[in-house]
Amino acid sequence: MPQCRICKSSYEPFISFGQMPIANGFIRPEEFSKEYFFELATGFCSKCNMVQLIDQPNRDMMFHENYAFFSSTSAYMQQHFKEFAELIMNEIGQKANPFVMEIGSNDGIMLQNFAKAKIRHLGIEPSANVAKIAFDNGVNTISEFFDENLARKIMAEYGQADAITAANVMCHIPTIHSVVEGFRILLKPNGIIMFEDPYLGDIVENTLYDQIYDEHVFLFSVASIGYLFGEHGLEIVDVMPQITHGGSMRYVIAHKGAGKISQRVIEQREKEKRLGLHLPETYVQFRKNIENSRDRLVELLTSIKKQGKRVVGYAATSKSTTINNYCGITAELVEYISDTTPIKHGKFSPGTHIPVKPYKDFCDNYPDYALLYAYNHAREIMAKEQKFMAAGGKWITYVPKVGVLG
Ligand code: SAH
Ligand code: TMP
Ligand code: ZN
Numbered sequence: 095m096p097q098c099r100i101c102k103s104s105y106e107p108f109i110s111f112g113q114m115p116i117a118n119g120f121i122r123p124e125e126f127s128k129e130y131f132f133e134l135a136t137g138f139c140s141k142c143n144m145v146q147l148i149d150q151p152n153r154d155m156m157f158h159e160n161y162a163f164f165s166s167t168s169a170y171m172q173q174h175f176k177e178f179a180e181l182i183m184n185e186i187g188q189k190a191n192p193f194v195m196e197i198g199s200n201d202g203i204m205l206q207n208f209a210k211a212k213i214r215h216l217g218i219e220p221s222a223n224v225a226k227i228a229f230d231n232g233v234n235t236i237s238e239f240f241d242e243n244l245a246r247k248i249m250a251e252y253g254q255a256d257a258i259t260a261a262n263v264m265c266h267i268p269t270i271h272s273v274v275e276g277f278r279i280l281l282k283p284n285g286i287i288m289f290e291d292p293y294l295g296d297i298v299e300n301t302l303y304d305q306i307y308d309e310h311v312f313l314f315s316v317a318s319i320g321y322l323f324g325e326h327g328l329e330i331v332d333v334m335p336q337i338t339h340g341g342s343m344r345y346v347i348a349h350k351g352a353g354k355i356s357q358r359v360i361e362q363r364e365k366e367k368r369l370g371l372h373l374p375e376t377y378v379q380f381r382k383n384i385e386n387s388r389d390r391l392v393e394l395l396t397s398i399k400k401q402g403k404r405v406v407g408y409a410a411t412s413k414s415t416t417i418n419n420y421c422g423i424t425a426e427l428v429e430y431i432s433d434t435t436p437i438k439h440g441k442f443s444p445g446t447h448i449p450v451k452p453y454k455d456f457c458d459n460y461p462d463y464a465l466l467y468a469y470n471h472a473r474e475i476m477a478k479e480q481k482f483m484a485a486g487g488k489w490i491t492y493v494p495k496v497g498v499l500g
Contacts, residue, residue: 099268099311100322101142108377109384110135115444116155117307117415118162122441129445130155134416136306136313138377143317145294145377150268150311153220153239161221162437163412165203170474172203174338175261178288179207182257185286186213192256195248195280197240197273198263202228209233216252218244241269245276254282260289262339265312270322278326278349287328287347294318295369296341298376300494303384303420304413305340315371316362319345332356340470340493388421390496395427395465398490404461405490407431408475409468410438410450417467417492419445428465432456460487469493 095104114134115121121129135148166172186192192213199205199217201224208215209232217235219225225237238244258277267273277287292305294315305313312318320330331353332346343362346353370376398405407414410433417423423446430449433439438450456464460482466489468475479487488500 096148098139100144103141105137105139107135107137107148109381111420114419117412119444120438120441142321143372145313147311151308157221159222165200175204186256189256194257195255196259200224202231202233205233241272242276245279255280256285258287264289265291266309268311274326290342290344292339293341293343298380301383301387302340304416307416315366323347330359333358333362391492392421405463406461408464408466409433411467414467415444460485463488463490465490
């Protein structure tokens, strides 16, 4: 039986999605024969409440100089991180010469706000291509993986931080104890940590099983984050639900005893109990909901195809890799996937090899249906695609239920 990465207890997988490729591993035909696959399976540890992958590919296979995810492709996320940065600036506003650190800073989507405000900052971003974009835009960035050792080096060079932040990266790091210990070392006695990740409560409630893929080694809850940070003398002082990525949670953390614990933390913990996030049977039901969602989606796509209609995928997200491979969606069902990221064009989706084409192809020849892989950007996309809908175009969705919109 696998051992929990947080508390070392044994736990059991509750679902296997079968063989999966690297979610962001967009690939050329000459590389098909050596494509890497691993078994994507997830389990729940009932001692510390962490939901986690049984196996995760080596980090160098996911984060490197050709990393395909560029944070700034979404205008909505740019606004989201501007507001997040303003919240942090408010927190540290009174301090003399404050210092802010971010891990997983990608193309600088968050830290550019601190750079513009001339606030001392440092981004840690191992994927060299996206780190370079940030650096070239005046965001102080080093291209390394953050861990306790790096924290000690940063401490020697920059001193402790007033604020440490992270978004959609804590859940990527299997050796998370080392990261949290690094935070403890680097955080000033009255400093704050603010980070956010997709939230287990939303994932279970809305069957967002596509949040399970190689990079997401953990699905966090207030209970599991409280346990993890508690092991390092840190505690959650506030939580702020977010609508990003289909439902996320922002955690505010301080040294134990340094801050007042908000009523919201207590209420969210109670809500998690009501949802049964601490009970193994919840995950048995989650598995059944996932299987049901898959069967409905395959049925819908197959029947639309039988009517001779054209279906195109909208946005080659990392999450779509789980959907395509688990549901067996190939170019037979989805003609191609339209995406705005140049690095993905001319390549094929991981595993089931659907061609990825520029957004222009979509605009030039609207399909009958668009399968909305980027449901987390639905609002931005719907606003942009009035013409597609006016031309009779319809959306296929699987969140929170499989169906057709428009
Ligand atoms: N914060 C951005 C990017 C999220 S993608 C956003 O929310 O849009 C996750 C990023 O974390 C990737 O750019 C990846 O290269 C980086 N990353 C992965 N492991 C890391 C580690 N150990 N330390 C710092 N960054 C890491
Ligand atoms: P994400 O869901 O992981 O944030 O990935 C977003 C992907 O969706 C990225 O490859 C860019 C793409 N995208 C589009 O193609 N069109 C859009 O309008 C938006 C918002 C995203
Ligand atoms: Zn555990």
